[in-house]
Amino acid sequence: MKKEDFNTGLNYIDADIVEEYLREKERAQRRIKRHKTAIRLIPLAACFMIMILIVPIISNFITPMAPGIFPNHIFDAIFYPSEYKYVYSFVFYDVSYSARFMNLEQGIEEKYVGDSLGEVVATDKNGKQTICKIYDYYCDPQSNTAPNRRAMNGVYGMYGSYSEILIRGANYKEIIIEIEGKYFPATISPVMVNEK
Amino acid sequence: MALFGKSKRPLSDGEIIELYWQRNERAIEETDVKYRRYLFAVAHNILNSNEDCEECLDDAYVGAWNAIPPQRPTYLKAFLTTIIRRVSINRYNEINRQKRVPSALTLSLDEIGAFVSDTSLEGEEEAQRLGRVISDYLRTLTKRQRYIFMSRYYMAEPIERVASELSVSISTVNKEIAHIKEGLKEALRKEGYTV
Numbered sequence: 001m002k003k004e005d006f007n008t009g010l011n012y013i014d015a016d017i018v019e020e021y022l023r024e025k026e027r028a029q030r031r032i033k034r035h036k037t038a039i040r041l042i043p044l045a046a047c048f049m050i051m052i053l054i055v056p057i058i059s060n061f062i063t064p065m066a067p068g069i070f071p072n073h074i075f076d077a078i079f080y081p082s083e084y085k086y087v088y089s090f091v092f093y094d095v096s097y098s099a100r101f102m103n104l105e106q107g108i109e110e111k112y113v114g115d116s117l118g119e120v121v122a123t124d125k126n127g128k129q130t131i132c133k134i135y136d137y138y139c140d141p142q143s144n145t146a147p148n149r150r151a152m153n154g155v156y157g158m159y160g161s162y163s164e165i166l167i168r169g170a171n172y173k174e175i176i177i178e179i180e181g182k183y184f185p186a187t188i189s190p191v192m193v194n195e196k
Numbered sequence: 197m198a199l200f201g202k203s204k205r206p207l208s209d210g211e212i213i214e215l216y217w218q219r220n221e222r223a224i225e226e227t228d229v230k231y232r233r234y235l236f237a238v239a240h241n242i243l244n245s246n247e248d249c250e251e252c253l254d255d256a257y258v259g260a261w262n263a264i265p266p267q268r269p270t271y272l273k274a275f276l277t278t279i280i281r282r283v284s285i286n287r288y289n290e291i292n293r294q295k296r297v298p299s300a301l302t303l304s305l306d307e308i309g310a311f312v313s314d315t316s317l318e319g320e321e322e323a324q325r326l327g328r329v330i331s332d333y334l335r336t337l338t339k340r341q342r343y344i345f346m347s348r349y350y351m352a353e354p355i356e357r358v359a360s361e362l363s364v365s366i367s368t369v370n371k372e373i374a375h376i377k378e379g380l381k382e383a384l385r386k387e388g389y390t391v
Binding site for chain 2: 001003004005006007008010011013014015017018019021023024025031032
């Protein structure tokens with residue numbers, strides 16, 4: 001029997017053997033295709049995992065926490081507009097935000113600096129300045145009557161604790177407070193205060 | 197009246213076979229749409245020439261047209277595979293008489309050089325008998341061994357692809373091939389073939 005005869009003989013293999021083989025081949029090729037798709041997704045999954053791990057670490061470097069200050073304190077405050085020298089408000093998207101201000105009797109005067117930055121400068125009677133910046137995606141000045149709020153003891157260290165409340169509908173992702181070159185992250189609690 | 201609308205997707209095997217039975221020439225078109233790439237690959241493993249493969253493809257379609265009816269295959273892909281293989285092997289034998297064909301089939305046939313002789317078989321009847329002997333032998337093998345045999349010798353696929361499809365190493369495939377060849381040699385000898 002020559003090789004060619006063997007080859008020709010293969011042409012007459014039973015049809016069910018050929019069928020079984022071709023069906024098995026289709027299954028094998030589908031398996032390989034699924035495996036290749038999974039392999040292609042591995043780099044994507046790896047990138048996603050790295051992002052999940054790295055982003056919080058990088059955020060921490062951008063907003064380092066100073067010792068002795070609450071890392072994520074909630075700001076709340078009640079103030080009385082009529083007692084204070086300045087009343088400012090910002091609109092962040094559809095949220096109105098009133099700048100905080102201190103009681104003059106405490107020897108602190110606030111001065112609003114710049115619409116878009118939301119920067120507040122507080123000067124005490126010794127001339128020491130504290131700059132407080134509010135960072136957000138966008139702000140637009142708009143006159144607004146602030147609700148009654150009372151400034152509590154703040155978090156400015158030497159000036160005592162301080163807290164700030166945001167008006168209803170607050171939709172911030174974060175607020176960062178800068179105090180003498182140090183940045184402090186804060187969480188936002190959308191609480192409505194109406195108390196004198 | 198057209199039984200089927202204008203095809204925007206490959207028809208099912210049943211629909212294509214029905215076109216053959218209606219002697220609708222769209223049967224060939226739809227066969228080409230669905231199976232051309234696959235059939236071409238089968239022929240290419242044997243002939244390694246695009247021109248020869250195209251000719252064999254046309255002959256295979258004619259073969260299918262002539263065979264259906266009266267046949268009504270249950271698995272069209274397998275039916276077409278046997279036709280394209282037969283046509284391609286005939287072409288291969290023609291060319292091989294003049295020069296060695298540098299194809300995957302030649303390589304796989306070289307592997308069985310150890311148990312073939314110079315004696316030729318006579319006629320189609322002998323070829324059919326040999327086919328039955330090989331089929332009986334294949335039924336004694338495991339499913340994996342049968343798959344390896346069919347891939348390597350029927351479809352003339354490279355060993356690397358066979359290994360990949362089975363998720364085994366190349367050396368495993370080679371070991372299985374060695375075992376299969378030994379068994380086949382014995383089976384052929386028992387049936388009176390000169391090996």
